[in-house]
Amino acid sequence: MKKIQQDLTLLPEMFKKVAFGIMVLSGLLVLLSILKVIAIDKEIIASIAQSVFLISLLMLVITRDKIEDELTMRIRLKAFAASFIYGVTIVIVEPLIHFLFGDSFLTGKGAIELLISMFLFYFIIKYIMKKSR
Amino acid sequence: MKNTIKVQRATRDLTQEALAKQIGVSRQTINSIEKNRYVPSTVLALKISKVFDKSVNEIFELEEED
Numbered sequence: 001m002k003k004i005q006q007d008l009t010l011l012p013e014m015f016k017k018v019a020f021g022i023m024v025l026s027g028l029l030v031l032l033s034i035l036k037v038i039a040i041d042k043e044i045i046a047s048i049a050q051s052v053f054l055i056s057l058l059m060l061v062i063t064r065d066k067i068e069d070e071l072t073m074r075i076r077l078k079a080f081a082a083s084f085i086y087g088v089t090i091v092i093v094e095p096l097i098h099f100l101f102g103d104s105f106l107t108g109k110g111a112i113e114l115l116i117s118m119f120l121f122y123f124i125i126k127y128i129m130k131k132s133r
Numbered sequence: 134m135k136n137t138i139k140v141q142r143a144t145r146d147l148t149q150e151a152l153a154k155q156i157g158v159s160r161q162t163i164n165s166i167e168k169n170r171y172v173p174s175t176v177l178a179l180k181i182s183k184v185f186d187k188s189v190n191e192i193f194e195l196e197e198e199d
Contacts, residue, residue, distance in 0.1 A: 069158035070174055071165060133165050 019059035
């Protein structure tokens with residue numbers, strides 16, 4: 001049957017290995033910087049490592065699972081929605097927490113940190129939903 | 134929506150895993166459908182009915198709250 005309603009287009013399963021490889025690379029970059037093997041400013045290295053880590057997380061999110069069917073796609077979309085709501089909630093609530101408890105309570109999150117936490121939230125929700133399906 | 138997949142499987146001595154393989158989904162998806170936790174798409178419902186050689190209405194039935 002020709003599908004009119006297209007599902008999300010995902011990367012093949014092998015890209016999971018590529019994503020984990022990129023993740024290790026970002027860790028390695030930080031490690032080399034700490035050991036002073038790389039003589040580049042630490043802030044630049046941290047920024048590059050964060051971006052590389054973000055790319056690996058994105059790759060993990062858009063890569064197919066071993067068994068991909070309509071239920072896993074539904075779980076995927078629900079987890080996407082949950083992480084989006086989480087992100088918006090954090091952006092709204094964080095200034096309020098700053099206002100109520102002062103800056104010492106919570107340090108301000110940058111865009112990369114927020115995106116990383118959204119990705120982690122996505123993985124947690126997806127894992128829980130897959131376990132309870 | 135209730136269904137009779139478990140009964141149909143039992144009469145044909147078919148495991149969840151075997152049924153899942155025939156229609157190209159995971160065993161967990163079959164389990165979720167059987168326990169009424171997930172309502173399958175029309176395409177999947179038709180595939181299930183084809184395996185059991187029954188009409189969709191014989192396998193899936195609407196409940197009052199649907």
